[in-house]
Amino acid sequence: MTVVHLPLRAGDPAEHVSGGAARLRAYSATAQAPGFTHVVHDDAEGAVIMRTVLPCGTRVLTEKMPGQRSVSVGFWVSLGSRDEAPGMLGSTHFLEHLLFKGTSRRSSLEIAEAFDRVGGESNAFTAHEHTCYHARVLSEQLPMAVDVLADMFTGAVLDPEEFDRERGVILEEIAMDRDDPTDFAFEQFNAEVLHGSALARPIAGTPEEIRSVTRDAVWQHYRGSYRPENLVVTVAGGLDHDRVVELVRESLARAGWDPDATGHAGARRDSSPAQLTPLVGTHTFERPVEQAHVVLGGAGLQSGDERRFAMTVLNAALGGGMSSRLFHTIREQKGLAYSTFSFSGSYSDAGFFGMYAGCTGERVDQVSELMRAELDRLAQDGMDAAELAKVEGQLSGATVLALEDTGSRMSRLGSAELKTGIFMDVDESLRRIRAVTSEDVQALAAQLSADATVRTVVGPHVEQNQE
Secondary structure, three states: OOEEEOOOOOOOOOOEEEOOOOEEEOOOOOOOOOOEEEEEEEOOOOOEEEEEEOOOOOEEEEEEOOOOOEEEEEEEEOOOHHHOOOOOOOHHHHHHHHOOOEEOOOEHHHHHHHHHOOOOEEEEEEOOOOEEEEEEEEHHHHHHHHHHHHHHHHHEOOOHHHHHHHHHHHHHHHHHHHHOHHHHHHHHHHHHHOOOOHHHOOOOOOHHHHHHOOHHHHHHHHHHHOOHHHEEEEEEEOOOHHHHHHHHHHHHHHOOOOOOOOOOOOOOOOOOOOOOOOOOEEEEEEOOOOOEEEEEEEEOOOOOOOOHHHHHHHHHHHHOOOOOHHHHHHHHHOOOOOOEEEEEEEOOOOEEEEEEEEEOHHHHHHHHHHHHHHHHHHHHHOOOHHHHHHHHHHHHHHHHHHOOOHHHHHHHHHHHHHHHOEEEOHHHHHHHHHOOOHHHHHHHHHHHHHHOOEEEEEEOOOOOOOO
């Protein structure tokens, strides 16, 4: 069982290792070469996780998965929609699109063909606190994947004609999302719970923001943030760590970045709690659809909160499957909804928790009361030993199964590096889940119940709210 704090500088006093499997290797702190490499995790099955911080501040994390013939690669930047300044709103998601539209070395078609011709795949996503460009290819195509992604990351040209064309594409994407009542309900709920923070803004931006943002503003956003110290590269699958580091170094040098330049990895986000002002009450939005979509909840936990394992157990018990409380009561016993579940999300300084159900318009209040009642019952009575054992078994299996593929392993590395700076192996994660008690869940449920003051309803024949 291993927990490793991931230092940003050689000799960082925050660096901590627990568990005999984790060890340091080639740890250098000289002025001429401030970079370092360490083994984060090494298990008996041959899976090895290694991490190199280059002198320029770029971080490279790999997980060798024995027997895998493919690799998943991610180029991460600690830049999300919450980091946009006035006049740049919507620019982070704009960048995600534009980096596929050509560099000084490749056209958009050449970028696409590079992956298509080897049967690979590439994509990207923007979040509130980071952006990731990722690909999956056969192991022998790893040099190509690293080179193309590095070229996109460092050498995008943001061609004005492509910029104008992509503006239309993004507006269509936003319109598509707004036409989906479920997506719209969750977006509105997040905005209401996280009101008072930049986290409340939609990740893709609003149509008004996308129409008004200029190419110069997006270019400034790109050049100011896509820098060596903000780049994190994660790779999982059939690989050799030293070779991956070599490929990253070569790709950065080819782009004119000096991987040996003295620098420091970018600081992780401040975790001081955000001052939120949730929009308490019911917020309704009429849509010409057959079913109403109800989301009820409030504030949750920040990333890194020690209670996150209790939150995982709580979510599984309350709304995490066909045997969960919400599903059993609302669907199986009452027949009031087809889909119902609970969910949570976390950021560096805030989080959210909620419950969802889709039902006919006349059942909205009844279903809302049942969701509230199940949360209150969990807060009042906790869980008995049988339910706790069932949930822990459910989570243990789901955790292991979720990490069977290279993409999930690659994402886990990126999340550990950017969110908390702590890597925890699967065994330790399972141990912490199994250590959660009924009292832990009950105490957390009581807090969530007290904070569950926001309800969003999207559907037919409901009073229209201002959007």
